[in-house]
Amino acid sequence: MSRAFNFSAGPATLPEPVLQQAQAELLDWHGVGASIVELSHRGPEFMQVAAEAEADLRTLMAIPDDYAMLFLQGGATAQQALIALNFAAPGQTVDYLVTGHWGKTALKQVQPYVAANVAANGEPGGFRDIPARESWKLSQDAAYLHYTANETIHGVEFGEIPDVGDVPLIADFSSSIASEPLDVSKFGVIYAGAQKNLGPVGVSVVIVRRELLERAGQPRAEIFDYRAHVKGESMLNTPPTWNWYLAGLVFKWMLAEGGVAEFAQRNARKSALLYQVIDNSGGYYRNEVAAAVRSRMNVPFFLHDEALDKPFLAEAQAAGLISLKGHRALGGMRASIYNAMPEEGVQALAAFMRDFQQRHG
Amino acid sequence: MSRAFNFSAGPATLPEPVLQQAQAELLDWHGVGASIVELSHRGPEFMQVAAEAEADLRTLMAIPDDYAMLFLQGGATAQQALIALNFAAPGQTVDYLVTGHWGKTALKQVQPYVAANVAANGEPGGFRDIPARESWKLSQDAAYLHYTANETIHGVEFGEIPDVGDVPLIADFSSSIASEPLDVSKFGVIYAGAQKNLGPVGVSVVIVRRELLERAGQPRAEIFDYRAHVKGESMLNTPPTWNWYLAGLVFKWMLAEGGVAEFAQRNARKSALLYQVIDNSGGYYRNEVAAAVRSRMNVPFFLHDEALDKPFLAEAQAAGLISLKGHRALGGMRASIYNAMPEEGVQALAAFMRDFQQRHG
Missing domain, CATH: 3.40.640.10 (Type I PLP-dependent aspartate aminotransferase-like (Major domain))
Known part of the structure; x- marks a missing residue:
């Protein structure tokens, strides 16, 4: 690909x-x-x-x-x-x-x-x-x-x-x-x-x-x-x-690209978008970390039904969104969105997550 | 180049x-x-x-x-x-x-x-x-x-x-x-x-x-x-x-390429050729290691006159032979001829050394 x-x-x-x-x-x-x-x-x-x-x-x-x-x-x-x-x-x-x-x-x-x-x-x-x-x-x-x-x-x-x-x-x-x-x-x-x-x-x-x-x-x-x-x-x-x-x-x-000040803004927008999708999903997606200490770099999340993990990963991959499987210690999903992850990538993931929820809701 | x-x-x-x-x-x-x-x-x-x-x-x-x-x-x-x-x-x-x-x-x-x-x-x-x-x-x-x-x-x-x-x-x-x-x-x-x-x-x-x-x-x-x-x-x-x-x-x-048995042969030929050039140079080039323990991998050598080091390195580089400067602890020259150095490279170095001696002899 x-x-x-x-x-x-x-x-x-x-x-x-x-x-x-x-x-x-x-x-x-x-x-x-x-x-x-x-x-x-x-x-x-x-x-x-x-x-x-x-x-x-x-x-x-x-x-x-x-x-x-x-x-x-x-x-x-x-x-x-x-x-x-x-x-x-x-x-x-x-x-x-x-x-x-x-x-x-x-x-x-x-x-x-x-x-x-x-x-x-x-x-x-x-x-x-x-x-x-x-x-x-x-x-x-x-x-x-x-x-x-x-x-x-x-x-x-x-x-x-x-x-x-x-x-x-x-x-x-x-x-x-x-x-x-x-x-x-x-x-x-x-x-x-x-x-x-x-x-x-x-x-x-x-x-x-x-x-x-x-x-x-x-x-x-x-x-x-x-x-x-x-x-x-x-x-x-x-x-x-x-x-x-x-x-x-x-x-x-x-x-x-503008140094760390610029990346700070991009990273804040990227993580905010993903947490927003999760928090607005009505429990379809779940992140359990206290809001004040949520990471801007790694967004772990769970689908409300584990049986959806496999189709989520497969459909994400088909959509060009890879490496979303969570760490084996936690399970679920994880989106790591460091400096080199473009905002377009996070927007694509956010759109995919909303779409997946609609289709498998 | x-x-x-x-x-x-x-x-x-x-x-x-x-x-x-x-x-x-x-x-x-x-x-x-x-x-x-x-x-x-x-x-x-x-x-x-x-x-x-x-x-x-x-x-x-x-x-x-x-x-x-x-x-x-x-x-x-x-x-x-x-x-x-x-x-x-x-x-x-x-x-x-x-x-x-x-x-x-x-x-x-x-x-x-x-x-x-x-x-x-x-x-x-x-x-x-x-x-x-x-x-x-x-x-x-x-x-x-x-x-x-x-x-x-x-x-x-x-x-x-x-x-x-x-x-x-x-x-x-x-x-x-x-x-x-x-x-x-x-x-x-x-x-x-x-x-x-x-x-x-x-x-x-x-x-x-x-x-x-x-x-x-x-x-x-x-x-x-x-x-x-x-x-x-x-x-x-x-x-x-x-x-x-x-x-x-x-x-x-x-x-x-044939495994270590093949590389053993190539490496033996490569090092033998360089030691031969050195030993047959009438003292123009010098390697002081006892013959029985000379390395097949790293051939350090000295020119008979240190003043020739600079032109040797410069002309070698111009001939497409690089990184021949010896380790700072010893000075002189060193040719490292590991598995990935082709025999053509060592032959080119040998020819260059003979030619350099003729021209600067």
């Missing part, structure tokens, strides 16, 4: 102009006689690609100079483990807000290394809301507080940055990074797998306040040491060059 | 038919309406790609069933740290053969975790030879012995598998994996970054004898636990799908 509207939660849809450029130069990058994926990471060609990617992401996200930026392998999950190794002493107390599946994963990674205190846990409520600030049980002297800005599976997003005083905030922004303006200076560390809002799978971005790098952390291999990666400019070992290159193309596309 | 012969040490040249196929299907993989890089790793499309890649590499390398295979992020360097965490108790003795830069790197990664004994060290001899077997100082009860099958920078390769009795062998095969037939059953673990003989950067292959996975190892995050990765079929977190896919295309290309 021609290109479908692809609602995959990640790896996720990429901007078509980015894929077209990558396609055009896949065998010969800028006339050097080789693909960028075949060239040394230390050669002038890739060094330029890498430097532009960092500069462009700094511009896009308005990242202050006292923050280092890393492009690493391992995905967000590896960063979740490295956070404890780099920023907490052995057995030191750290605070975690658990508001969905990925918060639980983050917590699990650090439990061998630190005393992890679950300051708030949305699980008893089925992860349909974020526990109220007054209920959080924060530790004295936590090394940091970790939270998940947007929960990809449960569709729960923090509407604002948690206020926890002087404790450094460490946040997993895998599924909402660069989707709207963000005050980076409020954070100790922001990390994200790139495969949702930033582009391709296989590379993660870590943005870290430089003063945190002075912490001794825990005994660890050099390859697990953020200081060494900063010193090595993310080339301590061979980096995932093609993935980094593709992310760089996405950054340039985002800047050309 | 059109495609050059690219002698980069890694990321390295890829088979042109593989790049052409990747290019053709970059915007729409097999008619599904999306790129393979945009699809969920848990969807039927990528699951098929992943399963075929594993099956094809098993066939290529004749990997026995009692070995698990992983496709992971982090590069070989991350595996070097994980080896100690997974296969040695805290502080346990492990043996390392250090025969070049990468052996030193491997050693450095484990020193925070274990008592690393350097059983042999080629550094006093400038890494131009492998210390004789009789001189190795092996430990009693080492958890494993680690060595680097081929040293990419120093151009030193083990001609045979070290015989160390019952101690499990763990070997970094990053720059020689699948370059010739290998008896996998002699190893505890074989690991390799894929960006040399197996294809693209950003994915590593780990082949591990299943019984070793029963070792307790050391306290570690789940994401650093090979058992968890085996159980999760390399999808404990989002894997680098595009890199894995591209590696799979390389495996299919290798099988179609």
Whole structure:
């Protein structure tokens, strides 16, 4: 078929102009006689690609100079483990807000290394809301507080940055990074797998306040040491060059489209339209997340009758709307609508949902 | 320019038919309406790609069933740290053969975790030879012995598998994996970054004898636990799908070309030709590695006068021969001639070297 509207939660849809450029130069990058994926990471060609990617992401996200930026392998999950190794002493107390599946994963990674205190846990409520600030049980002297800005599976997003005083905030922004303006200076560390809002799978971005790098952390291999990666400019070992290159193309596309302020507006319109269709369906479609914390990035929803799931997915696919099946942990449907999902795609999905309801009502 | 012969040490040249196929299907993989890089790793499309890649590499390398295979992020360097965490108790003795830069790197990664004994060290001899077997100082009860099958920078390769009795062998095969037939059953673990003989950067292959996975190892995050990765079929977190896919295309290309037996012959002819040009140059070109341990994959060489380096590189590039500059640790030149480097490329380099000597002799 021609290109479908692809609602995959990640790896996720990429901007078509980015894929077209990558396609055009896949065998010969800028006339050097080789693909960028075949060239040394230390050669002038890739060094330029890498430097532009960092500069462009700094511009896009308005990242202050006292923050280092890393492009690493391992995905967000590896960063979740490295956070404890780099920023907490052995057995030191750290605070975690658990508001969905990925918060639980983050917590699990650090439990061998630190005393992890679950300051708030949305699980008893089925992860349909974020526990109220007054209920959080924060530790004295936590090394940091970790939270998940947007929960990809449960569709729960923090509407604002948690206020926890002087404790450094460490946040997993895998599924909402660069989707709207963000005050980076409020954070100790922001990390994200790139495969949702930033582009391709296989590379993660870590943005870290430089003063945190002075912490001794825990005994660890050099390859697990953020200081060494900063010193090595993310080339301590061979980096995932093609993935980094593709992310760089996405950054340039985002800047050309108007930057995060523009994407914030598009993303607000996109998610509002889907929630409207769901809420106005008279219970035909259902999203159970508290309205104030509904995700702008991932809209999970259920049909009123599970028997309709199969025809819904089949007819959607026939209409050029793919990857709508929900995560196996929840079932139902999920529309992931990151920066690269055009408004036309969401409008097409909204129209399809209304039409499907009429036909199978 | 059109495609050059690219002698980069890694990321390295890829088979042109593989790049052409990747290019053709970059915007729409097999008619599904999306790129393979945009699809969920848990969807039927990528699951098929992943399963075929594993099956094809098993066939290529004749990997026995009692070995698990992983496709992971982090590069070989991350595996070097994980080896100690997974296969040695805290502080346990492990043996390392250090025969070049990468052996030193491997050693450095484990020193925070274990008592690393350097059983042999080629550094006093400038890494131009492998210390004789009789001189190795092996430990009693080492958890494993680690060595680097081929040293990419120093151009030193083990001609045979070290015989160390019952101690499990763990070997970094990053720059020689699948370059010739290998008896996998002699190893505890074989690991390799894929960006040399197996294809693209950003994915590593780990082949591990299943019984070793029963070792307790050391306290570690789940994401650093090979058992968890085996159980999760390399999808404990989002894997680098595009890199894995591209590696799979390389495996299919290798099988179609005749498999590792065929590549062993081509690689032997390619390296023999270059060493012949060097050795017959009357000292104009120089390779200082002992003949018995010269690498079939990486041929470092020096011109008799450093002042010729610049014109050599410039004229080579003009002749369509790129990425010949040696590693900064050694200087001089290096021709990396992995599986995907065609014999025509090496013949063109040999002819250029002879011609350059005549013109600048």
